[in-house]
Amino acid sequence: MKKPILFLLLALGLFGLVGCNSSSNQNSTKANSNQESLESPNQEEVKKIVYEIDPTKPIIALTFDDGPNTTTTMRVLDKCEEYGVVASFFVIGNNINENSAEAIKRAYALGCEIDNHSKTHGYLNKMTEDEVKAEIQFTNDKVKELIGIEPKFFRPPYIATSSIMYDSIDMPFICGIGSNDWDAKVSVEDRAGKILDQIKDGSIILLHDSEGNLKTVQALDILIPELKKQGYQFATVSELFEAKGVAIDPEDSMLYSIVG
Numbered sequence: 687m688k689k690p691i692l693f694l695l696l697a698l699g700l701f702g703l704v705g706c707n708s709s710s711n712q713n714s715t716k717a718n719s720n721q722e723s724l725e726s727p728n729q730e731e732v733k734k735i736v737y738e739i740d741p742t743k744p745i746i747a748l749t750f751d752d753g754p755n756t757t758t759t760m761r762v763l764d765k766c767e768e769y770g771v772v773a774s775f776f777v778i779g780n781n782i783n784e785n786s787a788e789a790i791k792r793a794y795a796l797g798c799e800i801d802n803h804s805k806t807h808g809y810l811n812k813m814t815e816d817e818v819k820a821e822i823q824f825t826n827d828k829v830k831e832l833i834g835i836e837p838k839f840f841r842p843p844y845i846a847t848s849s850i851m852y853d854s855i856d857m858p859f860i861c862g863i864g865s866n867d868w869d870a871k872v873s874v875e876d877r878a879g880k881i882l883d884q885i886k887d888g889s890i891i892l893l894h895d896s897e898g899n900l901k902t903v904q905a906l907d908i909l910i911p912e913l914k915k916q917g918y919q920f921a922t923v924s925e926l927f928e929a930k931g932v933a934i935d936p937e938d939s940m941l942y943s944i945v946g
């Protein structure tokens with residue numbers, strides 16, 4: 687039997703006066719040792735999410751598309767903190783501005799992953815190689831500017847793909863199991879329930895943190911506790927690949943919804 691490997695992940699975030707104090711005193715993460723006093727407003731806040739992943743037990747990756755923004759993305763991050771789980775955010779380059787950049791920085795400091803969902807959210811499958819490459823590079827550069835590293839994974843807008851895309855994008859393509867949570871008519875209960883119906887070990891969950899999509903934020907109050915109850919561990923997409931022993935191969939032509 688394969689010896690369990692424990693991944694200990696430590697995310698340290700240094701925050702000044704901006705952005706991320708909305709739930710700073712909600713230390714719901716078991717291992718979160720942030721006991722820092724809020725008495726001194728000038729004191730830099732250090733946030734830590736510490737968690738272990740046992741690859742012999744079920745693992746899933748929670749992912750969100752179409753951010754960043756200062757409303758829904760921040761509310762999703764509040765939920766991540768509240769429940770002590772990490773997520774991966776597939777961001778649209780054109781949505782990154784001075785204000786929404788704070789959501790990216792906060793997510794990364796919490797231990798979340800920032801991935802690529804193109805620049806314009808257009809149909810990349812109808813674009814030329816140069817256009818496709820420009821879409822990817824723009825968002826990679828923007829993310830690197832903010833957190834110092836480039837995204838490792840790509841989710842095609844509308845899950846529309848082409849051979850040109852596979853040939854010119856050097857990142858694994860990620861899909862996932864979803865619940866049509868981009869449709870305002872889908873109830874909070876269905877957003878969680880349809881995912882719970884499909885979930886299994888190695889699944890990537892595809893939700894949306896687009897502006898105004900607050901039903902999905904509410905659905906997390908059903909989804910995350912239920913998944914925890916069922917024994918699922920939450921990982922970033924990178925950690926899911928690592929835990930499942932699946933190499934990140936820039937050359938492959940897969941569209942991953944389940945890893946391993």
Ligand SMILES: [Zn+2]
Binds near residue numbers: 752807
């Ligand atoms: Zn999208």
